[in-house]
Each structure stands twice: as C-alpha cells, then as structure tokens.
Amino acid sequence: MWDLLKAVVLGVLQGLTEFLPISSSAHLRIFPEIFGWGDPGAAFTAVVQIGTELAVLIYFRKDIWRIASAWVRSLFQPEWRGHVDSRMGWYIIVGSLPIVVLGIALKDIIEKDFRNLWITATMLVVMGLVLGVADRVGATDKAINRMTMRDAVLLGLAQAAALVPGVSRSGATISMGRALGYDREAATRFAFLLAIPAVVGAGLFTLPDIAENDNAYGWGPTIVGLVVSFVVGYAAIAWLLRYVSTKSYTPFVLYRVLLGLATMGLLAAGVLTAA
Template sequence: MWDLLKAVVLGTLQGLTEFLPISSSAHLRIFPEWFGWGDPGAAFTAVVQIGTELAVLIYFRKDIWNIGSTWVKAIFKPELRGTHEARMGWFIIFGSLPIVVLGIALKDIIESEFRNLWIVAAMLVVMGVVLGIADRVGRNERRTEQIQMKDAMLMGLAQAMALVPGVSRSGATISMGRFLGLEREAATRFAFLLAIPAVVGAGLFTLPDIPNGDNTYGWGPTLVATVVSFVVATPPSRGCCATSRRAPTRRS
C-alpha cells in the first residue's frame, strides 16, 4: 500500500512537470531521494512518461492525424509529397533517429552513471542557462511551415541530450529551435510532436525491465503512477488540438 501511495505522488509529480521545460525525469530522480524513497529507476521513469505523452497525443490529435494521414497518402500520391504535413512526417521520423540510436547504444550508462545526482543537478543548472540564452537571442524569424530537414536533425540531436536526467527534452529541443530562429510557438509545437515517438518508444522499450531490472517498483505501482500522470497532465477539452492556439511549454 505504501508503494502505491508513493506511486500516486510520483505520478502527480510527473504530470505537473511534463509540460514545463524543467526535466520531469530529473524531478523523479531528485524528489524521492529527499524523502528516502531511493531511485525509482530508469525503467519506471520511462514508463510513467507514457502517461503524460498520452495527454500530448490528445492535445495534438488533429495535428497528428493530419500529419500521419498525409504522410501515408504521399507515399502513393506524389503531388502530396511537397505539402507541409507530409514533410513534417519525415522531419519527425528523421529527427527521432538520434535519440533512438543513442538510447539503445547507451542504455546501460543511462540506467547507471547518468542517474548520479551530481550529474542531474549540474544538467538542471546548465539547461536553465541555455534555455534563457536561447530565448534571449532567438530571432523569431521563422514559423512552423518554414522548418527544414536540417532544423529537424539539429533539434533531434538536441532532444537526444535528454537521455541524461536533468536535461529537459522540450527545453533542449526548444532551445535549439530558438537558436535556429524559430518563433517560440513553432519551436514548442515541433518539440512536442518530435517527443512523441521518443517518449512512447522509450517507455515500450523499457517495459520488460520493470519486473526484472533495478527498479524500486513493480507493475502495480508503475501502472498506478502512469495512470495518475495521464490524469494530471490531460488538458481541458476546450484547449485540445487547436492548431492556431499557443501550445503549452513542456519537458521531458
């Protein structure tokens, strides 16, 4: 029962921090240590983030449908290949490659050395400074429709830095977008969309480690924390999917 109560607390923490560029994974690493609960584990952290990513899927469901359906149609209809939606599909695919490759290659280090509290704390400070500088020097010259493949790859490389707890996934991606001259809304929107394959993929990839890996919690608390994180992070229905509205700012 005590583990379930802790899972509710950690799920709430994940839901509250996911939409801020402050690294929810860092908070899931630091907060339990304050109370002597120990490290919940890399697999627990990755799986719980699926809950908040489901909330992102709900928020952007129209965008995701438009991009996905147009990308599939463009495979068979050449006239659609130059559309913004079809190109965004490719941008998300190629932008996701860095974190996938590095995540698999560095899996053991991510689950051990990278979870050192000194590294986590240092990365929180560094990313706060980087995000502040990026927003100050960002030129606000380009909108979402002007994103190019090189932008997607560079933002994908920035996202891969979030394999280190303390580096906010959205914070790193948004910072790179701002350095590239994207407007705040454009950088934030693409960061959200780019994170979907990475977060969901990481959660599914680490599912087998929940009962077998070096994790504090088993299936029950992990599922409870995931559901709680989804409920806490789910936006009001009136705010969902309005592509013309400003997206919330967020991590990973």
C-alpha cells in the first residue's frame, strides 16, 4: 500500500510538472529526496514518463495530424509549401534539433554533473526570474501563425537549456516566446508542440530501462503511476492553455523562486544532500 501511495504521488508530480513551467526534473529530484524515498528505479521512471507522453499526443492529436499531413503534402505538392501547417512542421523539426544534438553530446554531464541539487535550485530561481521578466517585458501582438524559422531556432535553443535540471522545458521555451513578442497562448501552445518530439524521443530513449529489473515499487504501483501521470498531465495541458489566455505566469514565477530558495536552505542546513 505504501509503494502504491508513493507511485500516485510521483505520478501526480510527473503529470503536473512535465507541462507547467516549473521543471519536472527539479521536482522529481527534490521531493523524493525530502521524503526519503530514494530512487524508484529506472523502469518506474521510464514507465511513468510514458503517461505524460500519451497525454500530450492525445491532447494535440488534431494539431499533430493537421501539421504532419500538411508537411508530407508539401514534400510532393509545391502549392502546400507556403501553408502555415507545413511551415509549422519544419519549425518543429528544426526547433527540436538543438535538444537532440546537445542531449546526445552532453549525456554523461547531464546524468552526473548537472544532477547537483545546488545547480537545480539555482536554475529554479534564475529561470523563474527570466520567465517573469520575459512575461512582463515581451510584447503580446504575435500569434502562432506568425512564426518564422529564426524564431523556431531560438525557441529550440531555449528548449535545449532544459537539459539542465531546474530550467523547465516549457518554462524556457515560453520565456523565449514571450521575449520574441508572442502572446501567452501562442508561446505556450508552441512550447507544447515543440516538446512533442523531445518528450517522445526521451521516452523511446528510456524504453530499454523498462526491461531492467530496476523497479523499486513493483509493476502494480508502476502502472498506477503511469495512469495517474497521464490523467494529471492531460488536465495540466488543458488547464494551462485556458489559464494563460487571461492571466500571467506570475504564480509560477513566485513558486519557482520560493522552491529554489527553500531547497538552498535545506541544502545549507544539511537536510538535503547536493549529490
């Protein structure tokens, strides 16, 4: 029963923090450490991530189909090459390259050096402030159909910064989108669309972990964690897109800064260990 409860909590954390601009890697690193739960194992982590991957694929299924079909048509039919959806396909492909290239090149550094909790806590605070400044200073007159290749590259570079725990994939991309002048809904929607190849790619990359016996909770709680992460992740996407249509990112900024400072305090007090 205890393992089931832990699986539910971790599933909620994964589902919420994968898409809200507050960093899933930070939460899955900090909270199990605070609770003294230890590492749930590579297999559990890989399976629970599949839940959020399914959430984003199902929520954006119509967008994915429309963009993918227009992109494929543009390869063979010249009249489709200027269509906004075919261009969006190229923007997502090009914007995904930085996180793929850097993720492979820096794999060992990411898995070892970047997992230091001091780095995670610092990134929570710094990128929270960046999100706050970008949201207040950025213009709000550009819709997603005004995306350009230059913007896609810059947004892709911003997403790649999330390889450092504590940055947040959606938070970094949204910050860049706001700095480039996109309205909140456009910046958030493109952040989610751009995340699809990265999230699915990360899931495929961790599939071999599922075959390992490195699962501290067993398969019953693990499947429960997957279902919870899917439901919570789907709800988080829907809620955030509605929320940003009328409100700012200020609550997320405050939360990030407070969590980062609290983590620093716990590290300084010896309650948490950095490594």
